[in-house]
Amino acid sequence: MLTVESLKKSYDDTTRRSSRRSSGQGTRVYAVGGVDFEVHAGELFTLLGPSGCGKTTTLRAVAGLERPTEGRVTLGGTVLFDSAHGINVHANRRGLGMVFQSYAIWPHLSVFKNVSFPLEVMPRAKRPGRKEIQERVEHALDVTELGAYTSRPATKLSGGQQQRLALARALVTRPELMLLDEPLSNLDAKLRETMRFELKRLQRELNLTAIYVTHDQAEALVMSSRIAVMNKGRVEQIGKPREIYTKPATRFVAEFIGTSNFMEAKVVSVSGSEVRVDTAQGRLVARGVEVAPAVGATVLISIRPECVDLSRERRGNVPNEWAGTVLTRAFMGDVVDHIVGVGDLEIHNRSNPNLSIAPGTEVHFSVAPDKVILVPLD
Numbered sequence: 001m002l003t004v005e006s007l008k009k010s011y012d013d014t015t016r017r018s019s020r021r022s023s024g025q026g027t028r029v030y031a032v033g034g035v036d037f038e039v040h041a042g043e044l045f046t047l048l049g050p051s052g053c054g055k056t057t058t059l060r061a062v063a064g065l066e067r068p069t070e071g072r073v074t075l076g077g078t079v080l081f082d083s084a085h086g087i088n089v090h091a092n093r094r095g096l097g098m099v100f101q102s103y104a105i106w107p108h109l110s111v112f113k114n115v116s117f118p119l120e121v122m123p124r125a126k127r128p129g130r131k132e133i134q135e136r137v138e139h140a141l142d143v144t145e146l147g148a149y150t151s152r153p154a155t156k157l158s159g160g161q162q163q164r165l166a167l168a169r170a171l172v173t174r175p176e177l178m179l180l181d182e183p184l185s186n187l188d189a190k191l192r193e194t195m196r197f198e199l200k201r202l203q204r205e206l207n208l209t210a211i212y213v214t215h216d217q218a219e220a221l222v223m224s225s226r227i228a229v230m231n232k233g234r235v236e237q238i239g240k241p242r243e244i245y246t247k248p249a250t251r252f253v254a255e256f257i258g259t260s261n262f263m264e265a266k267v268v269s270v271s272g273s274e275v276r277v278d279t280a281q282g283r284l285v286a287r288g289v290e291v292a293p294a295v296g297a298t299v300l301i302s303i304r305p306e307c308v309d310l311s312r313e314r315r316g317n318v319p320n321e322w323a324g325t326v327l328t329r330a331f332m333g334d335v336v337d338h339i340v341g342v343g344d345l346e347i348h349n350r351s352n353p354n355l356s357i358a359p360g361t362e363v364h365f366s367v368a369p370d371k372v373i374l375v376p377l378d
């Protein structure tokens with residue numbers, strides 16, 4: 001539905017320009033350095049990455065609020081921006097709905113008026129009639145579960161309700177594509193969690209196509225159909241949440257998503273999708289490796305804490321079984337974390353609270369071969 005190709009946005013780096021003024025050269029810094037992705041109809045597509053990686057600039061370029069330096073943006077066959085042909089459709093004419101971090105509702109208007117306003121200010125030729133405005137506003141308020149508050153002043157809503165009002169206001173114009181820039185970041189932790197599910201439900205029920213920007217990996221994993229992980233103005237990996245979590249394509253993605261145990265290893269043998277590696281602490285076997293590395297190559301091994309199977313006794317009949325000593329234990333209600341020392345390596349384990357082993361205890365742990373993730377070293 002939406003295609004973004006070779007999108008770049010650079011700015012003058014004023015800090016460096018001053019030092020080069022004598023030579024008359026300015027330096028350009030790339031906020032977005034060549035980004036490609038496609039968003040399919042009905043998807044909630046997330047741009048995820050740390051602060052400053054270029055998510056908002058990418059979203060604003062799609063919205064038409066930022067003029068890219070280069071690239072092409074197409075929505076359902078219509079070219080919205082094309083640097084090569086000098087095409088740049090004005091933001092107001094792109095037919096997009098937007099909800100931003102500061103979801104500025106209009107405080108002097110009622111809930112109903114907040115939602116009807118975008119329709120009332122449409123050019124006369126496009127503006128729906130009174131009856132249709134009434135119906136569309138009622139529908140938008142119904143789906144966001146604000147139907148009971150139509151005449152209430154917008155400021156007399158709770159944070160979560162105001163957030164839903166911002167959404168209703170974007171929905172009422174029936175945009176082809178919704179752009180959501182950290183819309184939950186102003187809410188407290190509990191409400192943010194509830195709203196994740198509400199937003200996801202709405203998106204599914206209305207079959208909305210949306211681009212969602214967040215730096216919160218948990219939020220991205222819960223809500224997204226697919227995620228593009230961004231780093232320093234580029235996309236490092238695009239995939240479904242489970243793929244991104246279980247098969248990170250780069251070191252950055254493995255480190256940014258969730259927590260993991262990392263160790264460098266040398267490949268000693270490859271047999272189909274089974275790869276044996278040597279680490280400083282011992283040998284490991286990985287199975288289901290999609291892109292087999294060369295024998296002799298150095299790779300990064302990533303093992304999620306919940307895949308470290310801890311036990312007091314040695315089992316002996318399982319692959320990848322190592323011995324170590326519990327260094328610390330942390331009870332967190334629904335899970336217990338252990339840090340296990342193996343030589344000078346510390347392995348992070350996450351277990352069911354039924355298993356709780358005191359620091360100082362000698363333990364054994366194993367990792368199923370299909371949970372040993374090989375990440376190419378970049």
Ligand SMILES: Nc1ncnc2c1ncn2[C@@H]1O[C@H](COP(=O)(O)OP(=O)(O)OP(=O)(O)O)[C@@H](O)[C@H]1O
Pocket residue numbers: 011012030031032049050051052053054055056057058215
């Ligand atoms: N008008 C501007 N002039 C110069 N640099 C800019 C401008 N706007 C953004 N940048 C820079 O571009 C980079 C990307 O910014 P952007 O806002 O897209 O990042 P982000 O990933 O959305 O970050 P955050 O999560 O903090 O909002 C940053 O280094 C930022 O400082």
